[in-house]
Amino acid sequence: MANTTLKTGKERFEILDIVRGCALLGVLLANMQWHSYYGYLTAAEQALLPFAELNKPLTFLTYFILDGKFYTIFSMLFGLGFSLIISKSGGGRIIFRRLFVLMLFGFAHALLLWEGDILLLYAVLGFSLPLFNRLKNRTVLLLAVFLLLSPILLDGMRVASEGAFKPEQPLFEKNIELMTAYGVVPLTNSNIAKLQKHGDYKTVRKNLYAGFYWRWGDLIMSNRLPKVLGLFLIGLLIGRNRLFVNLPERVPELKRIRNWGFLIGLPISIIYAYVNTYGQNMPLMAKSTVYIFGVFPMAFAYGASLCLLYVQGYFSRIFKGMGYIGKMALSVYLTQSLIALLVFSGVGLGLATELGFAQVYAFGLVLFVLQMIFCRWWLSRYAFGPCEWGWRQLTYGKRIPLKYQT
DSSP states (O other): OOOOSOOTTTOOOHHHHHHHHHHHHHHHHHHHHHHSSGGGSOHHHHTTSTTGGGHHHHHHHIIIIITTHHHHHHHHHHHHHHHHHHHHHOSTHHHHHHHHHHHHHHHHHHHHTOTTOOHHHHHHHHTTHHHHTTSOHHHHHHHHHHHHHHHHHHHHHHHHTTTOOOTTHHHHHHHHHHHHHTTOOSOOHHHHHHHHHHOOHHHHHHHHHHHHHHHHHHHHHTTHHHHHHHHHHHHHHHHHTTTTSSGGGGHHHHHHHHHHHHHHHHHHHHHHHHHHHHTOOOOHHHHHHHHHHHHHHHHHHHHHHHHHHHHTTTTHHHHHHHHHHHHTHHHHHHHHHHHHHHHHSTTTTOOTTTSOHHHHHHHHHHHHHHHHHHHHHHHTTBSSOHHHHHHHHHHHTSOOOSBOOO
């Protein structure tokens, strides 16, 4: 049975790295249609690509299995990590410096590599976490539930205001203004993809800058901010109560979470996937409700299932590889965007819009396996991933040895 206790001197819990690695795989696969610009094409354009007969089934499976589930897990892990840092350092300036450096990574990622960045959002929302740290568990839980359910209320306000409540609108308008100035007329997703496909890095940078405004408009419109903050708080509670320690003793709890998560999430996720795959009309508030009660329970069930498989000793070799990825999560995430930029944009091979959905998925899986091999090699020689090492040095303001110290 795998060891779930704290490793002496390293303060790492193996299960957290494993779950983080699995979450990164899910996030990568969910993002591949956007990295490759397949998702920017119309259905008619997608039908002209290779293996088009698999487009609908893969779209359904994406919404059913992937969409939203793994960023949910990743967000909870972020809140959990915050609780571990608090318990170790007591918070203070270290927390804020760590978040500030992450914010810099997020800005650089969004403006230099990929507008779909999530790091900046995590950093910005992370600054609020110390406000919740002194609250009682019950209060934090109630706030988390309220935040996770709040999209229903926010979308209700959108409907009731008849279009007047659109806080994201100025960001979308700025995006339109910039893209029009860049000559993307008419402004369609297909034309944006062509700009990325054929442009040099200067052109790509312009696209990323305009896309930055679109991304934040989309985050606001999709109510991502309260969702992510609510998930941070769930993670904070998991970390505060050490629910990931002594997992063999928590098997009954984990089974309940898994069973109830799938019982609630599976049927509702089927509805969610069907609506998004086949374009069925559904009122905005109903869509929010289906998302909340489909995505979040499924994500909780995924997390519990991974813990149970780990305790039972299944897939130990795969989990070991996932652990390597989890230890270098920041480096892996940023490298995925860099490789996608070099493969799909005009900076490199310019393959944007040329791969069918099945090929896009295959590319993502191959990339992830190669990253796993690289992470294993790197961690056999160095104590931290390259970006993790830089993050630590900038946070603590001193030189930290990259190699293992004997």
